[in-house]
């Protein structure tokens with residue numbers, strides 16, 4: 001609940017700097033959203049092609065909800081590196097719209113409606129109800145940033161589908177930044193970097209590993225390896241954006 005002073009502050013802020021769509025600059029009602037036209041264009045959910053090894057772990061496939069370019073990239077970067085949590089409203093609208101178009105996820109409507117049509121992978125029944133697991137940051141990075149962007153991005157949209165977010169994975173060793181490394185170097189850099197936290201039972205569960213961005217898939221792949229070792233029945237990956245088409 002906002003106090004009166006905050007409303008006045010918002011009003012002054014809107015007067016001085018009218019909220020604009022971060023992509024096209026058009027005036028928008030809410031400071032934290034894209035305009036509806038741009039939002040529609042940004043939502044481009046697609047199943048990414050994977051190599052054989054990734055396919056063997058991520059048997060439910062990996063979906064990217066948007067393309068890592070222009071408007072989406074800027075907003076994701078501002079959230080991650082500038083801590084602009086006011087952008088989460090728009091990002092949640094984007095992710096919610098994307099998830100609604102990923103087959104085999106629970107539908108947002110009533111519990112009787114079942115999953116999306118056409119999926120190769122059925123998440124049904126209580127005993128294997130899916131859980132979403134964010135790719136973890138190293139504790140030092142988490143302390144410095146103050147939040148895990150993957151968890152912030154996906155927690156609310158998945159809650160709307162009745163899928164709980166369980167921070168089941170942890171980093172068991174620090175890794176070098178992936179930026180500037182080749183695919184082979186990225187893969188080596190991530191090897192054995194993750195483990196499922198003690199006391200978290202993923203056996204027989206359908207696990208959806210979520211991350212903000214997928215580049216080569218080395219991170220998702222290693223997370224999936226750890227989740228598989230913990231006995232998960234099926235694993236899929238969902239990322240907000242990827243440069244891969």
Ligand SMILES: [Zn+2]
Nearest residue numbers: 021024035038
């Ligand atoms: Zn726009």
